Amino acid sequence: MKPLIYLMASASLLLAGCGGDDGTSNGDGDSADPVEINRNPFPSTYTPYPSTTTLIKDATVLDGIGGELVGGDVLLVDGKVSEVAEEIAAPDGATVINANGKWVTPGIIDNHSHLGVYPSPSVSAHGDGNEISGAVTAEVWAEHGIWPQDPGFPRALAGGVTSMQILPGSANLFGGRGVTLKNVPARTMQGMKFPDAPYTLKMACGENPKRVYGYGGGRFPGGAPYSRMGNVAGYRMAWAKAVEYKRKWDKYADEGGDPPTRDLELDTLMGVLNGEILVHMHCYRADEMALIMDMSEEFGYKVASFHHAVESYKIADKLAEYDTCSAMWADWWGFKMEAYDGVRENIPMVHQAGACAIVHSDSDIGIQRLNQEAAKALSDGRRAGIEISKADAWQWLSANPAKSLGVFDQTGSLEAGKDADVVIWSGDPFSVYSQAEQVFIDGALMYERGNDALTPVMDFELGQPGEGDLK
Amino acid sequence: MIRKLLLSTAAMLSLAATAAAQDVAIVNAKVWTGTSAGTLDNATIYISDGVIEGMGVNFAAPSGTQTIDVGGNWVTPGIIAPFSRVGTVEVGAEDSTNDTSAGGSPFSVALRAADGFNPAATPVAVTRIEGVTRIAVAPSNGASMIAGQGFLADTSGSPGSISNERAFVYINLGEGGADLAGGSRPAAWSALRGAFADARGYPARFMAHNEGDALTRADAQAFGPAVRGQQLMLVSAHRASDLRLVIDLKAENPNLDVAIVGADEGWMVADELAAANIPVIVDPFSNLPASFSQLGATSRNAERLIEAGVPTAFAHLGNSGHQSRLVLQSAGNAVANGVSFDDAMAAMTVVPAAIFDMDGVGSIERGNRADIVVWDGDPLEVSSAPSSIFINGEPQSLTSRQTKLRDRYLNLDESEKPLAYKR
Numbered sequence: 001m002k003p004l005i006y007l008m009a010s011a012s013l014l015l016a017g018c019g020g021d022d023g024t025s026n027g028d029g030d031s032a033d034p035v036e037i038n039r040n041p042f043p044s045t046y047t048p049y050p051s052t053t054t055l056i057k058d059a060t061v062l063d064g065i066g067g068e069l070v071g072g073d074v075l076l077v078d079g080k081v082s083e084v085a086e087e088i089a090a091p092d093g094a095t096v097i098n099a100n101g102k103w104v105t106p107g108i109i110d111n112h113s114h115l116g117v118y119p120s121p122s123v124s125a126h127g128d129g130n131e132i133s134g135a136v137t138a139e140v141w142a143e144h145g146i147w148p149q150d151p152g153f154p155r156a157l158a159g160g161v162t163s164m165q166i167l168p169g170s171a172n173l174f175g176g177r178g179v180t181l182k183n184v185p186a187r188t189m190q191g192m193k194f195p196d197a198p199y200t201l202k203m204a205c206g207e208n209p210k211r212v213y214g215y216g217g218g219r220f221p222g223g224a225p226y227s228r229m230g231n232v233a234g235y236r237m238a239w240a241k242a243v244e245y246k247r248k249w250d251k252y253a254d255e256g257g258d259p260p261t262r263d264l265e266l267d268t269l270m271g272v273l274n275g276e277i278l279v280h281m282h283c284y285r286a287d288e289m290a291l292i293m294d295m296s297e298e299f300g301y302k303v304a305s306f307h308h309a310v311e312s313y314k315i316a317d318k319l320a321e322y323d324t325c326s327a328m329w330a331d332w333w334g335f336k337m338e339a340y341d342g343v344r345e346n347i348p349m350v351h352q353a354g355a356c357a358i359v360h361s362d363s364d365i366g367i368q369r370l371n372q373e374a375a376k377a378l379s380d381g382r383r384a385g386i387e388i389s390k391a392d393a394w395q396w397l398s399a400n401p402a403k404s405l406g407v408f409d410q411t412g413s414l415e416a417g418k419d420a421d422v423v424i425w426s427g428d429p430f431s432v433y434s435q436a437e438q439v440f441i442d443g444a445l446m447y448e449r450g451n452d453a454l455t456p457v458m459d460f461e462l463g464q465p466g467e468g469d470l471k
Numbered sequence: 472m473i474r475k476l477l478l479s480t481a482a483m484l485s486l487a488a489t490a491a492a493q494d495v496a497i498v499n500a501k502v503w504t505g506t507s508a509g510t511l512d513n514a515t516i517y518i519s520d521g522v523i524e525g526m527g528v529n530f531a532a533p534s535g536t537q538t539i540d541v542g543g544n545w546v547t548p549g550i551i552a553p554f555s556r557v558g559t560v561e562v563g564a565e566d567s568t569n570d571t572s573a574g575g576s577p578f579s580v581a582l583r584a585a586d587g588f589n590p591a592a593t594p595v596a597v598t599r600i601e602g603v604t605r606i607a608v609a610p611s612n613g614a615s616m617i618a619g620q621g622f623l624a625d626t627s628g629s630p631g632s633i634s635n636e637r638a639f640v641y642i643n644l645g646e647g648g649a650d651l652a653g654g655s656r657p658a659a660w661s662a663l664r665g666a667f668a669d670a671r672g673y674p675a676r677f678m679a680h681n682e683g684d685a686l687t688r689a690d691a692q693a694f695g696p697a698v699r700g701q702q703l704m705l706v707s708a709h710r711a712s713d714l715r716l717v718i719d720l721k722a723e724n725p726n727l728d729v730a731i732v733g734a735d736e737g738w739m740v741a742d743e744l745a746a747a748n749i750p751v752i753v754d755p756f757s758n759l760p761a762s763f764s765q766l767g768a769t770s771r772n773a774e775r776l777i778e779a780g781v782p783t784a785f786a787h788l789g790n791s792g793h794q795s796r797l798v799l800q801s802a803g804n805a806v807a808n809g810v811s812f813d814d815a816m817a818a819m820t821v822v823p824a825a826i827f828d829m830d831g832v833g834s835i836e837r838g839n840r841a842d843i844v845v846w847d848g849d850p851l852e853v854s855s856a857p858s859s860i861f862i863n864g865e866p867q868s869l870t871s872r873q874t875k876l877r878d879r880y881l882n883l884d885e886s887e888k889p890l891a892y893k894r
Contacts, residue, residue, distance in 0.1 A: 121760050151759060207564070316880075331797075333597075334561075334597075334792065334793035335790055337564065342873065343876050343880075349880065369804070372804075379855075430853075431854075432800060432852055433803065433851075460760070461760065461766070464760070465766045465767035466736075470770060
């Protein structure tokens with residue numbers, strides 16, 4: 001017997017469960033009132049700030065999906081991109097910005113940040129990004145460790161970053177859930193949370209898990225994995241459990257009866273298997289990425305993006321065939337063995353092979369100038385004979401990260417109807433001398449360089465040296 | 472000691488050997504000279520015997536000299552990375568390859584980073600091909616707030632590339648130093664005062680007591696030149712109050728040759744630093760309150776220090792074993808944040824050359840060593856790269872292990888043979 005109500009909810013899995021049930025029991029066991037897991041217990045409270053109709057005139061516009069318009073206009077209405085064209089007449093009451101000589105792009109989206117979970121100052125009390133108590137901690141959520149007062153957020157905003165994924169660290173095989181935020185200051189994490197963005201799951205390959213666990217110096221936490229063999233065994237055992245867990249819930253949905261015992265770790269993994277949660281996997285070496293792709297097919301999920309991916313250039317063809325993204329630095333290398341084979345042309349080489357390339361930061365400094373990282377990669381690629389236009393390269397900074405986070409239908413390009421997450425740059429953003437002058441999020445001007453009234457200052461910096469100083 | 476002296480002599484001889492490079496004239500160059508001549512368009516630089524024999528707009532090299540026409544492109548002095556670990560670590564996380572620090576050593580000042588330098592280490596070429604021709608390499612703090620002695624080298628990768636193996640003593644007087652000294656700033660400053668006394672009392676106090684207050688016998692001996700002002704003392708600190716203590720130290724010991732690395736709150740004491748003539752090496756990227764010692768960190772630090780007259784050099788302080796090359800990007804960002812192009816260039820050439828007393832380095836003028844970089848664009852632009860590099864007049868290779876990896880994988884076709892056969 002199929003409870004009809006549950007079947008409907010199951011068909012639209014992103015809907016929150018009703019009633020705030022904890023999922024372990026429906027109280028009286030009445031099969032007419034089936035247990036349902038609340039998939040959104042910490043819902044976004046973000047709503048766009050007030051905006052005016054804004055017409056940006058006469059700029060060099062990169063639309064984020066490969067188009068470039070010289071001397072173009074961009075119209076923002078009701079928090080959305082309304083139009084991008086050579087000449088747009090100003091609607092009544094519109095704020096008109098003369099952007100002659102300036103460049104306009106979609107806001108940068110960093111799909112690998114630890115802002116909030118490893119905030120400034122990096123004192124011991126602030127280390128909330130790695131739950132190293134176990135190698136598999138899919139039950140923890142980065143959003144529960146985010147300090148919204150991190151002074152890194154407004155500095156990233158000044159670098160043109162309008163959205164970002166906050167991830168748990170890479171100590172664990174399964175580090176926990178990541179969350180996507182709008183880069184809007186808020187008193188709570190929920191106030192920053194990107195509405196309707198899917199959850200993500202952080203996983204990690206290679207050196208970190210085996211160093212933290214197996215080679216924890218005989219101290220806490222100790223135990224498996226000790227090797228890359230142990231890493232893969234650890235993933236597979238967890239996925240095997242998740243398959244079984246999902247089977248129980250599917251059976252319950254189909255047949256009713258006693259609901260399965262709730263397990264937060266397996267909830268997350270089941271979410272991946274159900275296609276609701278996107279896997280983001282820290283993986284440096286090419287050979288390991290190839291193993292992970294096979295493993296994902298073994299268990300029936302897909303890796304949305306490999307992160308760091310220092311050796312993606314070695315298997316760019318295979319990554320293209322599997323159709324996943326690589327989130328990369330322009331030039332980080334050498335800090336550990338799996339980063340030893342870094343090359344400056346990694347990003348353009350991945351792009352050239354037809355695979356999805358992303359510039360990411362993993363750094364509270366790097367996130368402030370991701371446009372420069374793209375510029376380095378672009379020019380190094382060109383010197384190696386890989387011709388990519390600036391318009392195409394901007395996909396690395398907005399469209400591709402948005403796709404990897406499952407929010408490309410809402411942001412990541414200047415297409416009509418998208419969120420008006422827009423940056424006006426003082427000049428060509430591929431130049432070291434250019435800076436973000438104005439940053440719009442959902443059409444609201446949230447940052448303006450040199451304007452104290454539009455420069456957020458976090459609580460931590462109030463009353464401290466340099467409060468509100470030019471950063 | 473004797474072995475070291477011999478090594479030094481060998482290094483000098485090697486420098487002399489490289490001076491046999493072929494004469495060459497770089498013509499049609501836009502030269503940032505680093506001198507009062509400023510930037511010259513359409514200039515010629517004549518390199519002979521490893522040195523700049525002549526340069527200028529109306530200068531002509533002797534007829535028959537091999538000529539490189541750079542088509543109006545930028546030519547600058549070789550870039551100096553003034554706070555680096557390049558060549559002393561191959562892979563950061565692999566201790567067996569990492570000679571930057573020595574947490575288990577009983578020594579401090581006596582530790583010489585130069586003993587760990589491998590000119591063939593891959594980061595040397597990786598750094599060089601970005602236009603960095605000289606590096607000041609500091610040891611990292613292991614067991615002691617006094618990390619040891621840093622050295623100067625070029626990035627040619629040749630065996631004789633160290634030019635001064637005891638160029639400076641590196642001391643951490645910030646949070647890290649406090650921690651290593653026992654847990655507080657008072658502990659660090661007590662240790663430093665004790666170290667000064669040990670060095671000044673060397674060798675007498677070691678004959679009487681056989682140990683110093685803060686240093687071993689070898690360390691006290693090694694600290695002597697710095698304490699007497701004959702060797703640079705490079706101090707790491709950020710907090711304004713820490714910087715004032717360093718200024719006070721110099722006031723009490725006017726002969727000291729002190730420079731500060733870090734100095735995120737330097738702008739707050741810029742006038743005092745300028746008055747004390749204490750140079751700083753700052754990272755223009757550093758704008759976060761990363762610690763309670765850096766609450767005043769701002770992108771405008773460099774601009775304000777320079778405006779106050781503080782001799783200011785730039786460094787990229789993150790992953791200093793591999794990414795010192797990013798000093799150029801950091802300088803470009805400094806310009807975006809208020810520093811003039813000339814001051815930013817000087818912060819990577821003339822200023823560090825003066826801080827480290829590098830003879831004949833840092834500017835393009837007659838008689839200087841021919842450390843020269845030809846660029847394919849504005850040297851501070853992230854899109855620019857060197858097209859030719861000379862160190863001591865020797866043309867340098869523009870390949871590295873990274874470029875070889877790139878070339879192997881540019882085409883992934885394995886239909887005939889695995890890529891492992893491709894070189």
